[in-house]
Amino acid sequence: MACNATRIKGFADMFPPDSDVFTRMETLARRIFGQCGFVELRTPVLEYTDLFKRSIGEETDVVQKEMFTFPDRKGRMMTMRPEATAGVMRAYIESSLHTRESVSRLFTTGPMFRYERPQKGRMRQFHQINCECLGSDSPYADADLIMMLTRYIRALGLKDVSLKINSLGCSRCRPAFKEALVAYLRDKADGLCEDCARRLETNPLRVLDCKQPGCKELTEGAPRLLEHNCPECRAHFDTVLELLREQGVPFEQDDRLVRGLDYYCRTTFEVVSGSIGAQSAVAGGGRYDGLVKSLGGPDVPGVGFAMGMERVALLLAEQEAPRKDFFLVVLPGDDGEQRRHQGFSLTQRLREAGLSGEMCFSDAGFKSQMRQAGKCNARHCLILGPDEAAQEAVQVKHMDSGEQRLVPMKELAAALEAE
Numbered sequence: 434m435a436c437n438a439t440r441i442k443g444f445a446d447m448f449p450p451d452s453d454v455f456t457r458m459e460t461l462a463r464r465i466f467g468q469c470g471f472v473e474l475r476t477p478v479l480e481y482t483d484l485f486k487r488s489i490g491e492e493t494d495v496v497q498k499e500m501f502t503f504p505d506r507k508g509r510m511m512t513m514r515p516e517a518t519a520g521v522m523r524a525y526i527e528s529s530l531h532t533r534e535s536v537s538r539l540f541t542t543g544p545m546f547r548y549e550r551p552q553k554g555r556m557r558q559f560h561q562i563n564c565e566c567l568g569s570d571s572p573y574a575d576a577d578l579i580m581m582l583t584r585y586i587r588a589l590g591l592k593d594v595s596l597k598i599n600s601l602g603c604s605r606c607r608p609a610f611k612e613a614l615v616a617y618l619r620d621k622a623d624g625l626c627e628d629c630a631r632r633l634e635t636n637p638l639r640v641l642d643c644k645q646p647g648c649k650e651l652t653e654g655a656p657r658l659l660e661h662n663c664p665e666c667r668a669h670f671d672t673v674l675e676l677l678r679e680q681g682v683p684f685e686q687d688d689r690l691v692r693g694l695d696y697y698c699r700t701t702f703e704v705v706s707g708s709i710g711a712q713s714a715v716a717g718g719g720r721y722d723g724l725v726k727s728l729g730g731p732d733v734p735g736v737g738f739a740m741g742m743e744r745v746a747l748l749l750a751e752q753e754a755p756r757k758d759f760f761l762v763v764l765p766g767d768d769g770e771q772r773r774h775q776g777f778s779l780t781q782r783l784r785e786a787g788l789s790g791e792m793c794f795s796d797a798g799f800k801s802q803m804r805q806a807g808k809c810n811a812r813h814c815l816i817l818g819p820d821e822a823a824q825e826a827v828q829v830k831h832m833d834s835g836e837q838r839l840v841p842m843k844e845l846a847a848a849l850e851a852e
Contacts, residue, residue, distance in 0.1 A: 443557025759790035
């Protein structure tokens with residue numbers, strides 16, 4: 434029986450330069466997050482379904498419509514993780530990490546899975562970078578996390594992005610807001626979209642987040658969350674904003690920015706872009722002081738964010754791809770095999786010196802090898818022929834200017850580094 438060698442819809446293969454962009458994002462995250470005291474946690478892609486029902490909520494679209502869920506051979510329901518936070522909380526609780534450190538700073542990277550319509554910046558297998566700070570209820574923790582995210586975004590070189598921020602209040606003051614919001618929306622329920630009509634009964638805060646033009650218009654005069662914040666929540670939020678202003682971080686206070694789950698509280702934020710179509714959010718997060726307790730753990734406060742790597746990759750796609758330092762061409766002919774040995778040793782020495790590049794291993798002609806050199810996006814082409822081999826030197830051709838000169842092999846690494 435023939436193999437169906439076709440990739441599944443909504444899942445992607447990534448070759449360079451796309452895979453290079455993902456590697457760069459991950460490498461930069463490890464460096465910058467590490468500077469801020471975060472350590473990397475790797476969690477399974479498969480968890481018991483109940484974990485996501487309890488953490489995300491059974492009334493959410495993710496749980497009701499989007500999860501890849503199936504029974505194992507013993508009939509236990511398993512789910513491919515649709516987001517990372519629930520698995521991090523499970524690992525934090527199961528390992529009793531709170532007994533070993535007062536504040537835990539954890540980050541994860543990897544694939545997530547949701548069954549939804551594939552579109553630009555959104556796939557059924559997608560990738561996220563997640564950061565979670567557990568153990569502090571201080572507004573300084575919120576501001577520090579946002580500062581780390583903005584520092585990471587600047588290091589990536591993203592330009593057309595902005596930070597939106599809001600406060601959701603807490604379990605003491607948010608019920609009054611929900612009551613006021615539902616009362617406001619009752620008379621307008623007939624104009625809401627189908628999803629928002631359902632959310633009005635199950636998750637009314639999400640109505641404010643709807644992107645449908647009709648729902649946005651109907652909610653223009655809706656009550657504002659900040660107007661219902663208790664004094665403690667307002668003081669917390671004011672401190673976060675003050676810290677961001679002191680550090681020169683621009684932001685927009687957005688009354689529509691909400692999280693629909695009950696455990697979210699106080700600070701919530703998003704980084705959005707105007708360059709990737711309807712799916713404008715590239716990162717989002719907030720405070721979730723009740724989450725760990727709701728999953729059976731200790732009453733530990735937390736704040737975190739998630740960044741969609743595919744969406745960030747769209748913003749990075751137009752940036753110049755990193756170039757190799759060299760491509761080595763060995764001319765065919767008499768003693769060609771001996772020169773290839775010589776070229777192989779030279780390639781290894783250049784790599785040991787910290788340079789990146791490759792050589793052609795085949796017996797192809799000069800023109801064919803030069804075409805390969807052009808395709809590999811190297812800054813220099815190194816040409817090793819009979820005359821060069823005799824002089825223990827190579828011709829160095831600058832691939833942009835076309836300039837060419839003879840350089841002794843022992844001076845080659847320094848010469849390439851200097852250009």
